[in-house]
Structures are given as C-alpha cells and as structure tokens.
Amino acid sequence: MFFTILMVLGIQVVLPAVFLITLWRADFKSRWEWMVEAGVTVFLSAWLFQAGNWSWIGYYFRYLLVVLLIVALIRSWMKVRELPSKVASDEKRKLSMGVSIFLLVIFGAYNVFTVAGYSTSEPALELTFPLNEGTYYIGHGGNSRLLNYHKSHEPQQFALDILKVNAFGIRAKGLYPKKLENYYIFEDDLFSPCTGTVTEIENSLPDLTPPEADPDNATGNYVALTCEDSDAIVYLAHMKKGSVTVDLDEIVEVGQKIGKVGNSGNTSEPHLHIHAEKDGIGIPIRFDGKFLLRNQLVR
Known part of the structure; x- marks a missing residue:
C-alpha cells in the first residue's frame, strides 16, 4: 500500500x-x-x-x-x-x-x-448508467492500455472501473484508507443498466479490507444480465455481501435496484466494475450514447 x-x-x-x-x-x-x-x-x-x-x-x-x-x-x-x-x-x-x-x-x-483509445469502431451495447447518487469518476475506461488496464484481458477489454468522488474530485477520506466507509462509493445503490434477465448471481462473498483481494473469486459478489434484444452478457462486479436484491432468471427493468457497491473479489478498493461480453469476448459499452474514458466524470 x-x-x-x-x-x-x-x-x-x-x-x-x-x-x-x-x-x-x-x-x-x-x-x-x-x-x-x-x-x-x-x-x-x-x-x-x-x-x-x-x-x-x-x-x-x-x-x-x-x-x-x-x-x-x-x-x-x-x-x-x-x-x-x-x-x-x-x-x-x-x-x-x-x-x-x-x-x-x-x-x-x-x-x-x-x-x-478515445473511441472504437466496433458496435457498442447501449446501456443506462447504473449509479445515480453523486459524481462518479471513470478510473479505468477506453480502448487503450494506457487508459484501461482491462484492455489486456479480451473478455473485459472494454470494461469500466467506476469510483465516486466528492466536490474536490477525491475518491476517499485519505489516500488509501482501510475503512470501507471512507470510500465515497461504498454502499451506493446499483441499478440495472438495461431491461433484461438475470443469468448469474453471487451474493455471499465477504467485503475485504483494502488492499486485500480475492483473485480466486475475481468478480466477487455480482449480477450478470442478458439485456433484451441482445445476446451479450453484462457483468456488474465487486458488490457488497448480501446486497443483491434480484433472483436468478428474474426479469428486471432498466433502473431497477439490483444491489449495492461493495469491495468483494479481486479488487484493490471499493468500486464498480462493469463490462459486457459476447461469446467470451468483450464488447464496447456506451452510456446514453457516450463511450466513457478514464478521467471522465458522470454526474
């Protein structure tokens, strides 16, 4: 640390x-x-x-x-x-x-x-931003390894890591606090980015103290959705233990609450990881038409 x-x-x-x-x-x-x-x-x-x-x-x-x-x-x-x-x-x-x-x-x-890495010519899956309780910072995102370390992993190559920042643009109380509540995104509500069907869930893994990580359960607690009119799977990962509010095979509406942000799985600190993949290959995602990049804010 x-x-x-x-x-x-x-x-x-x-x-x-x-x-x-x-x-x-x-x-x-x-x-x-x-x-x-x-x-x-x-x-x-x-x-x-x-x-x-x-x-x-x-x-x-x-x-x-x-x-x-x-x-x-x-x-x-x-x-x-x-x-x-x-x-x-x-x-x-x-x-x-x-x-x-x-x-x-x-x-x-x-x-x-x-x-x-600012753009991609590949077709993108259109989603609604899954957080709405403040100002959010894109920690990793884009089509270049210099903007997005996920680019090295094909299933997650267009993934986003999202944090929440305060009025000064800082993500936590302290440089690298151990207390999860000191990260502004911790326990924020998560909402479904699309209308679709819940295909996978995990809800029982512990929230870890930074910088602890669990590489054996990389996604931690998560919800996977197949959006309507698409055969791509959207993963929302590192959720809070016991916070998942949807069931397997449940049909959810866009904007429906599905859980809370936590710090479970292979994670360095509380944040939301989201990506979409099709046949095991990551595909671009856009939120309200925007291909989000590192250092962009979403309010």
Whole structure:
C-alpha cells in the first residue's frame, strides 16, 4: 500500500514538478535546446493529464498542472527568445540533448496511444448508467492500455472501473484508507443498466479490507444480465455481501435496484466494475450514447 501511494505521488506530482522546474530554471544556450525541453515537458504533462489516475490527489488538481505548464512555458520563453536558434554543443550538452530527444519520442508515443483509445469502431451495447447518487469518476475506461488496464484481458477489454468522488474530485477520506466507509462509493445503490434477465448471481462473498483481494473469486459478489434484444452478457462486479436484491432468471427493468457497491473479489478498493461480453469476448459499452474514458466524470 505504501509503495502504491509513493508511486502515484511520484509519477503525478514529483515527476512533472521536476520537469517544470527544469524548464523554468535551466540555462539554455539556444532556442533549439529550449524547444526540445519544452516539448518533453508538454508531452509528459499532456499524457499525465489524460492517463493519470487523478482520483487519488483530486480530479481538479490536473488543471493546476496545466496552469503551471503554461506559466513555465511563458516564463522560460521570455528568457530564451533572444538566443540564437542553434549553437555548437560540447559532449555533455549533446548527451543531454540526446536524452531529451529520446524522452520526447517516448512521451509523444504515449500521447498517440492514449488518444487512439478515445473511441472504437466496433458496435457498442447501449446501456443506462447504473449509479445515480453523486459524481462518479471513470478510473479505468477506453480502448487503450494506457487508459484501461482491462484492455489486456479480451473478455473485459472494454470494461469500466467506476469510483465516486466528492466536490474536490477525491475518491476517499485519505489516500488509501482501510475503512470501507471512507470510500465515497461504498454502499451506493446499483441499478440495472438495461431491461433484461438475470443469468448469474453471487451474493455471499465477504467485503475485504483494502488492499486485500480475492483473485480466486475475481468478480466477487455480482449480477450478470442478458439485456433484451441482445445476446451479450453484462457483468456488474465487486458488490457488497448480501446486497443483491434480484433472483436468478428474474426479469428486471432498466433502473431497477439490483444491489449495492461493495469491495468483494479481486479488487484493490471499493468500486464498480462493469463490462459486457459476447461469446467470451468483450464488447464496447456506451452510456446514453457516450463511450466513457478514464478521467471522465458522470454526474
């Protein structure tokens, strides 16, 4: 848990801060050097803005990153605008420029792969969003591994992990609390995303204390539905023990309560996992016509 917290803070706070401070304070000898370093900082910031999990430190904190980037770009450009386009470089500067160009390519590629995950050409199953008690944050979602780790698992390749955030865009009281009630989504009511038939249920598995997980029962407590006019199966997973309110083979209406969000199964913290699959292969899902992505909010 401690390592996870350090990793999030390191990647999303410390790393961009280092590049922003470097851009602000570096002693550039030419505009070319500045352009390369500025490009690296812009690409890094753009990638983190899109693909970072901002529910840990606050969804709106990522806009502060944009403001600081603009300030650093303007401030540093004012220092270098009168410099020559290029100058002869010694071996040390050549090595530094080589590293910067390498990072420019890497972070540029990250942005390309991230943007490529914004949409899909595959037909999608239209659903109604299954939560309605506040503001919800898409923790994983999209058509790229950089936005959605589920992309690596074919049956769940278009799955969403959904959290709830407060007015500051934070998902819990504390960085990684052990008390389930400190996660804002815990025990929120879950509603059927479509009219259909209940094909599978599990309702007896325990809710776990973060970061405990149960990989042997990956979905935890869950409800599986076959929506009308579709042969795809929709899974809503990690539900609260004993909260499932529907029965096997029951026909449910869209918007009907089916249970509560919990923390059962192979889960790191309370959240809703939802995905649809057909013949064992994950298919895209849309909510009110929207293909939801990491870092989007649903109110």
